[in-house]
Structures are given as C-alpha cells and as structure tokens.
Amino acid sequence: MIELKSVNKKYGRKKVLQDVSFTADKGNITCLIGINGVGKSTVLKAIMGLTPIDGGSILIDGMPVGKTIYEHIAYVPDNITMPPSMTVGASMQFMKDFYVSWNEERAEEMLTFFKLKRTDRIAELSKGNTAKLNLLHGLSLDVEYVLMDEPFSGIDMFSREQIASVFTSKLVEDRGVIITTHEINDIEHLIDEVVLLDNGTVTRQFNCEDMRMEHGKSVMDVMREVYHG
C-alpha cells in the first residue's frame, strides 16, 4: 500500500499540497482527479522523492523507502525524458542497462502490441506513440506499483482505447496503480478508487463500485457535488 499522511508541500511561499492523506492499495487502480493546477503531478513527484515535501510522511508497504524507491515504483511522467535523437530500440536498451527490474519479455510484448517501430526516433513519434513508449518503459519494470501522470492526455481515440486495454490486462493486474487525470469520462470504467483533489487538499476518497452500489452515483455525479456544491 502507498500511504500519504498529512503531506504538505510549498513552492516558495505558495502552499501546493495541504495535509494530503490517502492510500492506494496493491491490485487497485487509484485515480487522482482534479482540475489543472490542483497538485496532482506534485503528489506523484512527492511519492517518487523527485520533489522534497515540507511535512507529513509517505510510506510504501509501511516503510519510508527513500533511495530504494525505484525498486518498488515505476513512474510514467506526462512527457518523455529520453533524448529526442534516441531510437525506440535504444531507449529500451537504456532502460535494460539502467534498471535491474527491466523485464525484456514484457517490453517486447508491449512493443508488438503498441505497434511501435524499434528504428523510429523519439523526436519523430506522434503524441500517442510517445505516450505508448512512456507506458512501455514504465510497465516493463517488475515493480509492485506504477504511477502514471495523465496517460490519456491529448491523444486520439484509438490510442486511448489501446492504452485503456492495457489497464485491464495482466500488465497491470496485481500491481498498485495511481493515475492522474482531469478528464474522468473515458476512464471511469477502468478505475477502482478515486481521490478528489481540490486546491491542494483531498476533498473525497471513495471506491467507485461502492459509490455506484450504495449511493447510485457515478464519479461524475460526486465531482459535480464537490465542485458545484
């Protein structure tokens, strides 16, 4: 379980996260939802230790992990971090050399599934193919948790469908996944848990199925209540 306890974060004097607490379980897809600028990316970066926090704690399976974080969690950012001149194949080789948890078989499987070409340069990839390569990099690591920042943002319907199918496949099955989005419509059916963020604070956390069964409400219904009163 990934557990955030009263996490606070400031950029300069600006409070970006205030007392953020939530949990994300293994085997679940937890979705951090909020409009632009509420602090979703900052939460993921804080979990990865990519930005220091100013208070609170972050535990992975009950332990603060520090420098060993990459043995437990893969982080899929919303932009590609590899050099643009690199080919798809070279980027996979780089990941293989860098991470002991790299799973070559799974990487090859995803390369075929996403129909990516090994010889294509990163600079030449479409937005959808860039998102797919990013996902390939993250999901080919044998780790228990995966964090994905806006994996569906700005890509066409067919790429979205292809990426969505990954979420219901064995590639994700037993892992704990946290994804961020400001657009719930297309992915509501994929997610288990929702954490609503507003202005750097968690306004609600709930299980989608329970919400539907017990209150007859969709995630959109709850969002309307929270944001429009």
Ligand SMILES: Nc1ncnc2c1ncn2[C@@H]1O[C@H](COP(=O)(O)OP(=O)(O)OP(=O)(O)O)[C@@H](O)[C@H]1O
């Ligand atoms: N490095 C930084 N320095 C200063 N302010 C920052 C920095 N990174 C983010 N912020 C500010 O922190 C706030 C939260 O940003 P964050 O990127 O976490 O939001 P977000 O919910 O992920 O937004 P989006 O949906 O647009 O990606 C914003 O007001 C942003 O301007």
